[in-house]
Amino acid sequence: MMNNSEEWKSLWSISSVHSPPLLLSPATTTEKIGPLIFNPSSKPETHHHLFTSPSVPHIPPPVSNLTLSRFLHTSSSVLPSTTTSIASHLSSSYSNPEQLFAYNSLQLLQCPGTDSTLAFFPIGSNLDQVGCVILSVENSQLKVIGDDGVFEPFTTKNTLNHRILKISVNPLADCDCNLGDSTIGYLLVSTTYSVHYYNIRIKTDDSGEITPILTLIADKLFKSCAVVHACWSPHLPEESLVLLDNGGLFLFDLDSCCVPSISPRLIGNKVKVLWDESTISEKGGWLSCDFSWHPRILIVAHSSVVFLVDSRSEKCTVIPLLKHATNDKFVTFSIAAHDRFYFTLASNQTVFLCDIRKPMIPLLHWAHYVHNPSYITVSSMSKLRSQCEDTTYSWASESGYFILLGSFWNSEFSLFCYGSDVSSPVSSLGCGKSFYAWGLPSDLSLVTNECRCGSCIVKEEFSKDMLPKWINWQQKKEFILGFGILDSEISSQLFEPDGFGGFTLITFTSSGNLESHRYCATWDYSKASENGHGNQALDLEESFLYETGEENYKFKKIFVYLKLDWLDGYLKSDLARILSKELVKNPDRECPKKGSFGQDFHEIICQKLKTFRSLNIHDVFSDVSLPTSIHEIALRRVWANLPKKYLQFGFSTYSNLPDVPMKLKNLPLEFLEVPCQQSHLPPFFFRSPSFRSCKWSDKKKPGNSLVGPVIPVPFLVTFHKTHMLKADNVSADFEIDQECDKVMRVANEVTGSKSDPFNDIAVSLADDNEDMFYGSQNQQKFGLYKLSMEDSVFKDEKHTNLVFRIGQKDVKEIFDSQCPLKFKFDEEGTSFGPKETMSYKLLKRQYSNFKEGFSSYQDYIKSNIH
Template identity: 40%
Template sequence: MEFSEEWKSLFPIGASTVSPLLLSNPGSLGPLFFNPNPNSQTHLVSSTIPSLQLPHHLLTERYLLTSDPSILPSTASTIAPLFDSTDQLIDYNVSHFLYNRIQLLKCPDSPNVVVIFPTGVNDQNIGFFMLRVKDSVLDTRLDVKDNVFRASTGSESRILKMSVNPVTDSELGGGSDSSPVIGYLLASSRYSVCWFTVNHNLSLDSPSMSYLGISKVFKEAVVHACWSPHILEESVVLLESGQLFLFDLESQGSSKTFKGTRLRVPQNESAWFKNKGWLSCEFSWQPRSLIVARYDAIFLVDFSSKECNVTCLMKIETLRMFAPDENERFLALSRAGPDYFYFTVASTSLLVLCDVRKPLMPILQWRHGIDEPCYMTVLSLSMLRSNSKVDTFKLASDMGFCIILGSFWNSEFNIFCYGPKFPFRKGSSTSRLSKINTTFYGWELPSEINLSSRECHCGSCLFREELSKDALPEWIDLQLKKEMVLGFGILNNDLASLLCEPDEHGGFTLVRVMSSGKFELQRYHASWAMSRNLEGCHEADLCLESHLLRPMSDKENKYKSADFHCIKLDYLYAYANGNLAQDLTTKLEEVYSDDQEEAPFCLEVHESLCKKLNACGLGHSRSSPAITSIFKDVKLPASFHEVALRKLWTDLPLELLQLAFLSYSECREVIGYNQKGVPLEFLAVPDLPQLPPFFLRKPSPHSNDDIVGPVIPFPVLLVINEARYGYSDSSSDEFSVEGELGLKYKEVMQVAGEIAVSSRGPMCPDDHVVSLDDDEGEPWAGSSKPKSFSTYRPIALNFSDTDNIQGKSVYTDTAYDTFIFHVSDKSCEHTESVGEEMFDDLCPIELRFDAPVKKFEGQSLKAYELLKEQTSKWQQSFDLYKEFCIQSGFEK
């Protein structure tokens, strides 16, 4: 069946058994595989590659599961989405692998080439050097200290992308006669773009670079910046919001003027203003025509007339027949030959050749098979098959084009060749018409290109690499352990022909920079088949040295092992495994068996401690206070867990508390110093009573007279109390810290259910009941006096039982997510002079101030009335506060 050219273009090469637009005729097309020449690798120079702070390769959920065995799978699944942002399409941390780190600029008056790249500890500067042939030998032109030349951007921001615009022979003349301008450079960071001129010092035969003092800082991130192929001094910048800016550099003697124009897209272009994420931009067939790529669409934006015209050239939905994945998106954009009407765009799975004159209709498609390609360039086939001994395939080289598509992170690059239909005779009418023919065919299937010339793809080497992956920890990617290519550029034919002898079918020479910081020269030749076995790597063991995570400085590590002090966490480990009581009891028996007398602690310090403990209701020897005294101290909202801890603290005898609280000077004797004389730090005990104990405290520095603590964790104190005195309420033969806490939770919830107003109904009753009626001093329960306590559960934790069963909410526990607090009685009558109690009218919670007592009068009372009026208006308009009042039983 004969299809039209439009129908043929809808079948990607590689997606069907026989593609209608695939030519496979080596006899007329010539060799289309490119292999590195053995022994052609040449080391040029070394530079500093910054250490990369990269995240591990594991997904967040997998990392949580493998890094901490105590995290349950359901918890890991719940937490992982909080860290994974689907809106952030490009991770800024791995920007080293998204863009080519090398730009090559040819000198128009000689075959010399300037190699330009970012350098510095943060890639904040421009580094460059010149390649030339001197006395038939390759020469690397460096500065007087044999280092690469450097130019500063005037900023410490990391350079992410660079673009050069060469000056042709006809345009040569800028700058001085002895140092003409050979090209322009723009370098873009995350939020800024700066411009440079590149000069060739003819007398010294060396390059120089001048920062024009021109930089533009944007409030939004810079997505892409590129030069115009039509007008030498013009460039365009694309921001992440889709805004376009055109900049013009004009030379006027020794001065530089800088003009920036925002290119405005009409507001009625609704498709343009969708928040989908912008990708790249390129100039099209005329100076005021731009191709702008978004992750879901490609647009042609024409500013040549008074009104801007926007045309959609390609949508991601157009590729759905052979790219059904919902996450399919465009990833790379490039201009293409034979003229500026054509462009190529790569999506997650497809590579498409398009024509701006045929919107929404691909010219040619491939299924590329590359994981997340981020780099793409289009070259003439004659550039890759230059300097050949025979010209049998010269016509095909002149008419054909090559697309290099790949990923620096995955070290995977493929070459896609295309051109007009062959064969035809040179000089025939078909040959002449082919230059304007818009039908292109894929020339052979895509082929791999090994840019590093270090990786062999034979079965043995691939198998050895897979075994190496298994030997590494799960969070380390094999790529970070190998030497990989961070950037490359292909030399012009004039210079390449001076460096090597002609190949049988031609080839090319590239400059590459490796992750170790080495710049290398490598020759490739056109071949009929892909070489699988490479000398020097086929039989060698896979090197797993870290080339990217090495330190930036060559200095020795200033931190010695003696600077670190190890802390034993055996008690913490036992507590986490539920064995604290068993392990601690065994050790206490060994200590008691020694029957040694210990020197008493400072009595003055302990007298002061006793006063503070008694003020908190602690320090009762052998007898515990009624639970009502614990609730009396609940002023600010406290969870049932906190109240239960307060009760357990009051149950501890004074002699045991003296072990947990010490003077700061006593810490030296009890805990001891490490080798450097630095004691462990603890928080100071405040003067105001706080439970459980001393909750709100100021950190160090301390004075030697300060009382600090607790220096022993509460679960340890609880086990020691049971081992020494045996006052546990648990009926079980084996003491458990969790069991003791559970009993107190039930006791606290039972009493709270009697004294507190709750919108959730009564607390869960249990057979272990303690009522406030048992306390003769405070007959609250059953009294006609209004209840002065209220319970409240935050709205964020209000899930239904169905949600909990279906796994839609976090784990809930009444002991932790339900709060109780004392409600102020609102009995304050304002007189001419009042104290802090007047603030009780502002909220249902009884407030306490850590400040000296102060009376308010006169202007202070007027200010208070104004504050009260404003607060009242806010409370009436804030729905969450009103819901809080309803749930807690408090009515304003």
């Protein structure tokens, strides 16, 4: 026999199956419930810009695609072992940057007995201060009052140590703003590792103007654990509940702070609860907490299970209320306002409505299509359908509820409406009554100037695909950081009753704007917007970027993006594929002819390299004078072995460089000149920059000097292999590393060193058919010194092993035999007079002082390397 109970009906998910039992029919919804779709009003007078503060960052900080430990290592000098340790102790919000924008960043608090509302939001360069403005009705218009009447918000005196993640207000009952100086509520501010409690006071002068004052009552710092969630008690206004990422629960009472001190501290009571480790051992973490129907009965949500915690006795009772499916997890939680027996929960796929009196059995659940939801709230339908001209559906507005699920980061929000069965309407529902879904989920756009027609949506999605992978589209588009629904009594002074009702929304945007919008209940979506149509594409030319400075800048800031796809391919060892793709696009592209880089290029570069055209590594060693790493010597040999037609890419004159885009004309494009007198191998050390200004003009033209290298050698090696169709899948860096192995072998030979730091890979020099170049005479010409890297976890032998020429004793005995310096004179037999001798003695004294103070050099002398 089929089970027709309410529990059986609740097993069918709304909007995922055809005609679920707990979904009212469209005809019933139309006849008895009324419209459940809310569109921004099309009237221009219903949308107002209220306030913009320069104290609010114009865009949230850029989000790194790297892991936290990798980001710390690449952006600082911290060792990998240390960064891993730091990352393991930090909050999970860092590994999921969307969690930084998971909370509603705007909170509204009506001042009792007045037509004013306080709006609280985070401000500051790091969003580490609380800002407040007064929204007041004057001549049927909503105006903003800031500090001293100017458009600057009232702020807290001190900045916090961390970015503000969540703020929440707690209004006090039976208070009056007309008493001159009164407390109307409390403010709770949460950061990653601390909670801060503020007293909200209102001062009223003789003219009736009010001034809000935020006074810090107490704060609490958690040194070892991060704060997951903090909330006020609806039963005792001075109490609050804090959940930590290790599962710790704390109850705080503001009455414990007797007299506010300079740095007040809050003393709390830890709830002694023992969690079932087997239940919460799955991947995920703690999500949220709240009070249920009793001040000591709590609901705590984990990503795998929701618990009811009864702390009325000394030993807490823990009861599982709901567990997630095998292939899903919970991501956000909220208590339902009606008598706190109900709560809502969302996973990546489903929204649940549950009753604590019916564990493990959801009353209702919907399939949703919000991408990465992080925010959920529940409220009465009457908040959305106030000021109605048509009172036909007043009953439904008073008895119905809505769940708002969304993601601030992705700018997606959906409404889920529910209530009792219209065939038996009651004002309150008991445990035995079921809720029904009122219609299918509907979208709610908090950005009123967007057009949601098909053409604009497709245009926007194509614009997102055109962005480089390392740019988040959220940073190129204004989105909502927070919102609040204005009280219906105040909203009635701004707008006339309209149709089936609506609501006034106050939004706080990523550009630091406060705006008001009027929404109306309708039967159908208004997909087209006259103001937003055609403007949905993201601006690819200019972009918002996060600015850390606090100084004012009166000029318009324009940011230019550089194409770094070649560099990205090199870092991912994928450069050959990118080059191959370019050759496929341009199959007729050939290497530049000799004259394309200037007529003198070929003669100059050949003159430089004619001595070094053999494959003998020892020829490269003859170019070594000062201490040179194994990697530098290997690069010189790679340069010498490149064919000239590819080497031409590495050197050029400014006049023959590719055309610079107009946007980069004013940017420095500086290279070093190739020396005319030196015969060293590339990249030619001890050079001077070319003489030019920061930008070229008709009066200041680039010179004709040979400059370079303008392209790194790994790119040239890869291009050579790709153009010659050498598809061996061996990266240029690997080939350079092999060259370093060979150089290290020869370095051991010519220096007489027995150590072999590159003993992991055996490389035979016989493959090169090179003549042996070591003997008793040559062993005295070079020295090998290894830099100490005791504190480093890396074994970078090719950079820490240095080869240098051991100087011979000068005829004038100016320098000793260990000195790597060598003097060259333009004319032979240069005579030394008294002035020249004095200068050399001074130079010798300075060099001696340098040697004595150079610890690495002294270590080398003590090691007796000859």
